[in-house]
Amino acid sequence: MIRTFLYVLTVQLISPAGAEPEFVNLATKARITASSELEGQGLMAGAVADGRIAPALSQHLEFYPAVLGAKSWAVNGEVAEDRGELVMEWKEPVMVREVVYFGRTTWLLEECFKDFELLVDGQVKPVTKGSFDKRHGAQRVVIDRQPVRKLTLRFLNSHGGPNPGAAEILVLDEEVSDATLAKLAPAKPPTVKRPPDPVSDADVIWKTPGGRVEEAMPIGNGSLLAHVRTDQNGLVHVTMGSRKAHGEVVPVGRVWFKLEQGLHTGEPSFHQALRFKYGEVTVRSLEQPEKPVFSFFIDANRDVLHLQLRTAKPVGLVVGLEGTGEKKVLQEQKRLRIRKADHALVVLCDGMEPGEGLELRNPAPATAFDLQVHLQREVSKIENLDETLGGIGKVDVNGSVSGQMDVWNKFWNRGSIHLGSDEEAAAISRALVLRRYLSAISGQGPDTLKPVAESAKEVPERDLAPWTREKSETAIAAALAKARPVLKRGTGKDRFPGFWGSGFSDLPAKRNPIDGFMDTLQSMLLVATGRRACVLPGWPVDRDIVARVDCETGLGVDLAYVGGRIERLEVHPKQRTSEVFGIGAYEKMVKDALPGPFRMPAIISFLGPGWVGPRVGHDNLFVSMKKMNFNGLEGSLADLEAARKAGIYLLVHGVTPWTAYTLKDEQSVICYYLSDRRKPGSFPGFGQMRGEYEAIDAYHPTAFTTYAQYGGIEFFLDVVRPRMLEYYDYHWQRQAHLHFHYLEYYRRMSLAAGGIPIFRFVHVHGDNVIKMRQTVSMSLAYGVKGFKWWVGWTMFDIHKVVETEPPPLSDIGREVGRCNNAMAAFSPSLARARSVAVYHTAPLPAGTREAPEDFWVRPSGEHIVMGLFEGERGQRFIAVGNRDIGAVHGADLRIEGEVSEVRQMNKESRQWKEVPIRKEGSGYGISIEIDKGDIELLEVIRK
16 A cells, blocks of 8 residues: 655755755655555655665664654565555656665665666656665666656665665755765764874875885884885885894885776875874775775784785785896795895785786685785795795784784874974974884884883882973973974975885984983973872973873873863873872862763662563653662663653663764763673774774763673773773672672772772572672672663563553562662762772681771671772761671771761661761770671761
8 A cells, every 4th residue: 555745844964054955855845655664663754855864783773863753764574575665746847867765774784675666757667777785875876857746766676674665865956976975874973073193193195196116105113114105007016125133124025016997096086194003004096986995014013014905896906026036926825925135025815816927816806805925034044935935824914903003002102292283383293203103113213113121110209299380381492492403304305204215225313303302391291209190290281282101100191181171181001090190280180081081970770671671661661660779771772762751871782883973962871882791802802892982972981791700801901991890790600709809809990990980790689689689788898880680570570560560579679679779878979989998807708808907997797898988078988788698797897086977878768867986995986787788888077
């Protein structure tokens, strides 16, 4: 049956609010009908002209916000038989020259339609027919310009998805560029505005290929050197040289690379860049159909040149040797090799075969190539060179890329700077980056890529005071004076400043006036005192600075102070964040900047309701959640609007970068959940994911569950650089003796990282619900701020769950409600308090300790745990718990010094009540009773 929908809206997505539209979509003025609609999900025909396109694979974003309706149209796959039809009708004829189809890609790319016919004004014969690709974005259908009153887009089949459809249909009578269409359905969301990056901002970019052999970009690792040049014909040439022990670099050989489809070298398509951040040269052609991207880098950890080639469409690649030296094809091993003097190069790439002459080529077009060129030294000592070179194994590509990023990141963390927008200062910043880069890749100069490991120096504690303005300005002027001679030298004939020449004969000087630039500024930016380090002790508050710098204790910072605010402050390694502080005008700024912008709004208990949630619906579910004192929900974007209305925080599952972009200002969202437990080998990948999301949403953290028994959290902190820690340890099921060991382990890691919050899983126990109470109580004593329950649906009496009522609670649910009530009572005091220490009484569990004899408060009584906290305003809180799940225990606390009052939190009323105190010698004593596995919160108020 044909269904109708009248749509007369303007295209809002095409241009920013208040701006003139870039084009007119005639579909917005048409009466739109469809042969089928997925009515149950609101995927109606009118959505194809509403100006809203949900990003690819963004799932629930197709329906968010609910008040605006779904962004796409889809057929009902159960009855449509993989076909569909859209009809657009106008009251008066409109001139049409093009139709643009955006497939439905929010859940599956396969939900794009494939074969189609376009019919005009009821004619039987199509004006055109064709096929759409299985991809996100615009797909054009061009016809002869003609008047149209009725346009029928008939879809004959799809790419196999269950409910195919369209996100948007444009009907045009004007030329619209590919770039304009791409803006409507971008592949990636916008990123937040970031402060300048002194390293990336210095990147060298060429828009035209090189005409001379000197017009090349250098790369290297200090041992193997190379430079990359693209000629006018689209061939990419890489010349390689080996550094000898005495410092001379000898040319070894040249390798060239050619696309069989050709590489467009004209403007504006051609783009060659040296990316200082990772020691990488990229060559790409932005506007040719294959969109090739060459990435060349010398492995930071071994003498290997890597080429990674990626293309949008399959291509043929040819690799050859050139220049002097003995060149040869190793037919059996499918490799090329060149020997010159006592060095040899061997070229290898999986899937490539020997071609004509000294060439390798791929027998079938491909979209991905990972090619390597290995350097072999002292070949005169090798009896059978070809056999040796033929046996060289390919280096793991993913490991090499990860290692490359790690080494170069550590290199730049040792010193780079951006002194604001002043032209001279900016030029000096670029000159410093260039000098350090050339020194590292050539192995000549003060900056080595991988310095010999030195143990961190011990620095005595020292008194620090903010510098006077006069002292600061004098130091900055002295630093600039050291660097200015570099700017006067110019770049000479070389296209790349300071290029070492086609034959590696003009290496960087061993000394350069700019070498002392960072040393002069060091004491202004970061100064060690004992184990700690002071940030910006000498920097003037009215001058911007972006820098990466380290100190003699091995601690480094990446900081951006712009416009009177610290916009970025990252500590390396992450687990030393707590050692960084500021003084003077920067004291509060540094404290507020660490460990990042996110702050826990409360201690939160999250319910993952499982199948019960969809069965009863949000309203009924939230009634039962409130009875259990839950203030958090594990859910998806589909749950957000209902959770926000109910005042419940959301931990979001099923996210994409577009989800983060959509929710970046949403205060009811706590974090984005990205991965369940994985072993430490996955941590570098987690770090990339965290960085991607943080570039889009600088506030909300990303969550990765860690497994206590896998360990490696120091590594996790350093490579992932998280803003929260989450772990699970079901100690009642396995290795119960390590429960407190892991609690202390995560507590210490949290504090070391600057006080990032800890979340933990609590296993649901029906055999003895007091086990859950004890798990929560002990975790609160150790400073845990978030709780997730496994499995959530057991909190309901599942045999009595009906769709029309709030689900009734089970015994488990009632006990969890009791635990959640304790969290709610403690939350105003502890949500943002800092854990100071945790002590136990006998019998001491593994990994615990008693309070020192001279400590200001000491507990006594059996099975007692005492967690101490410092509040945001300096308050002293004590969480006193009972480890025993089988008996009530009394706890006596001896408090030294003068005490004005001790208060205890009444968990039922969530109000403080005064506790009787008694004078005991030079101090005071109190006594409280603690239920089985329970916990109480005290505040000590001094006179």
